[in-house]
Amino acid sequence: MKNSLVIIAGVAVLGVVGVSVFVLSQNPASSPNSAVDQTMMDDENMMGGDETMTHSDSDSRYVEYSKSALDSSSGKRRVLFFYANWCPTCRPADISFRENESRIPEDVVLIRVNYNDSDTDNEEKDLAQKYGVTYQHTYVQVDSLGNEVFKWNGGQIDELLNNIR
Template sequence: MTKKRLAILVGIIALLGIGYVIINGNKLLPPAENKSTLANQNDDLFEKIIAKASSINLLDVSESGATGTAWLAVYEGKTYHRVIAKNMPTLPGTDFYEGWLVKDPVPSGFVSSGKMSYDPTTQEARLDYVIDGDMSDHNLIVITSEPDDNNPAPSKHIIEARFPDSTNLVLPSDTISKAGSYEDYSQTKIALAASGDVVLFFHAPWCPTCRALNSDIEKNLGSIPATVTILKTDYDTETSLKQKYGVTTQHTLVQVNQDGALIKKWSGSSKLTNLLAEL
């Protein structure tokens, strides 16, 4: 049921109080990202965008007593979407809940926003979803229950709602304050020092202090200034870099300019704040 790309005319029961909504799904939609696989930095960005996104209460159309809230926003060429649903009945067997973004009021396409995670103890279902492109015209949010039968069409509607046409779902580019980055070393990233600070962190997985700093950076990615790039550099394999900068011990940090020349070298920063204080 997930990752549906429909190429046929299908009818789905919208239960909006006005009968049936017929959706022509012959529009090829861009591939979606499963947010759970995104890097921590993108997770942080996702949460910031959802905090600024428009939200709407989802209405029960199945007489199940289910309720929910949906968030939807477009930011810098991607669509960000979250649904949290409550009082969702436990489904039989391998059936599952699935989310949909539907183009409305003149339906001409829809896309699955994925299989929802479900906790039978709390009867809460949720999904987080990111897709390339502006999907603000797919402003009808539908949650369905689905049998595990490989049928690409939506099944029974549980909760749904449509954002009013007056809702501006596109966030300005300056809505989210930009953060710097923490990523694996690549020689091409050295050029970023032309407009900011680039630091090589010589990290070894067997080094306790390296692991501690790595963990603190990952927990505070949003606190990295926009002009700072920290490159996680493998102490065990980057022999030529160690020779170039005179690195003899793990947990060494090296600031370089855009040509890769040494600006500063130090060790012992146990937290991100300590590292940034050296710049």
């Protein structure tokens, strides 16, 4: 009888330990270093991209948002790309646009607007609200007066080329 109680207690302890290990392995946020690790990964992933992002070169076809970049491109077809640095579909699109910038027509400027991420400023939040953008990876083509021409979600260089008006 005593042996069976020891066995039952041992099985119960092993069960509790097993469940605890499983739960902890499924929730990486519970690790004290996970936030630091994620921040470091994000910084490493973004370093190469942002260093090469063109800010205001008038000949560039893919630029980072600024009021001056938006205003100076009013004579061209402008597409706002609402991008989030944490978005798993935005990152490949960003790479696609960088690698294929020469495929973007000369009369088109694609403007990367930060959306709902650590880099988003108030002007970018206002743009998202103005055009009714409710999630990242949204594209909005605007005319010279800033009026919406066409809006779509998702895609990379080929979808951009197919959707611009």
